[in-house]
Amino acid sequence: MEIFEVGPCESSYKMGYEIGQRFSSLIQSRLAADLILQNQLHPFAKTGLGARLINSLSDNNRNVFPRYWDELLGVADGCGVPILDIILINFRKEILAFIPKDEGVNVPEDTDTSDDCSDILVSRDDMSIAAHNEDANLALVGHTYLIKANFSGGLSYTAYTYAGELPSCAFGFNSHGVAFTLNSVPPLLDEIVAGDIGLNFISRDLLEATSIGDALKKIQSSAVSIGHSYNLMDIPTRKIINVETASKNRISVHEINSKPFFHANMYLHLQVPQVQDENSKTRQERAALLPKETKDDFLSLLGNTDDKKYPIYMTGEILFTKVHKAYPPSKNLMVASNNLRMVGQSTDYCFEF
Secondary structure (H helix, E strand, O other): OOEEEEOOOOOHHHHHHHHHHHOHHHHHHHHHHOHHHHHHHHHHHOOHHHHHHHHHHHHHHHHHOHHHHHHHHHHHHHHOOOHHHHHHHHOHHHHHOOOOOOOOOOOOOOOOOOOOOEEEEEEEOOEEEEEEEEEOOHHHOOOEEEEEEEOOOOOEEEEEEEOOOOOOOOEEEEOOOEEEEEEOOOEOHHHOOOOOEOHHHHHHHHOOOOOHHHHHHHHHOOOEOOOEEEEEEEOOOOEEEEEEEEOOOEEEEEEOOOOOEEEOOOOOOOOOOEOOOHHHHHHHHHHHHOOOOOHHHHHHHHOOOOOOOOOOOOOOOEEEEEEEEEOOOOOEEEEEEEEEHHHOEEEEEEEEO
């Protein structure tokens, strides 16, 4: 997987343009292969309801995050694709929930809309670990890259990025020692607010957080359209928290301690009506039975395939496995291991702070 270092740039648009230009073929390939985009988002965007929703999302997010909006414009221009395509993939989660099921949109039976990530977290005196499986639909296999962005004020970040999207709806870390991984959660439709702030803009903002407290403020201050789960890490202090959010500024914070904490794709501590997802429930139940004492235990847990229908390790769809390790007294490491079994690739990356 390529790591592209970009910046400092004269503007956010220029940074987006350079990213779009560098990965133009990858972005164009992702857009062409994305059945959700082609069969659901495009047809919906042509309807009156779809156009109004997209305009509302665009206006609200551009007003709150003008620099990140300029990045999106730069990506679209840099890779030579319509800005609408870039908008649709960046607001995918905020749009899909509002597509009427009875409009006769042609959705192939094998179209996968799942986002089944898994995390195991622990923080104790001898070891702090945040380990993450990055899973997504098949259109994203081979359509991801790592961005290392540098800014004139000294800030830099590294982010695992889906082609054409803002960094990062998966995981990343910055030069202030803030790192995060993400898990989608499935609230009911009544819990989603049309046209509010998109998840990709919030996670892009997290990459500029100056501390774990600042990251939490960024999450709390945003009126999100749809909820999410954030695993925030402070690398110097080895503090880890899980933050669950929902629309209407609802939030719950759980500080990770010596008791291992596994998170799939369901709310665990924020009381929100949610879709009962058998996949997540099965992974959650399986993780509760597995040993969780050593680093190898945690890695083994993320690689578990004992349940053939709903394994923790998604052999057909997993994009990435990331492990953040912090050992005393001063060594802090982030290790990411690519596990694309279906295409037979395996690459390790190690990032040292």
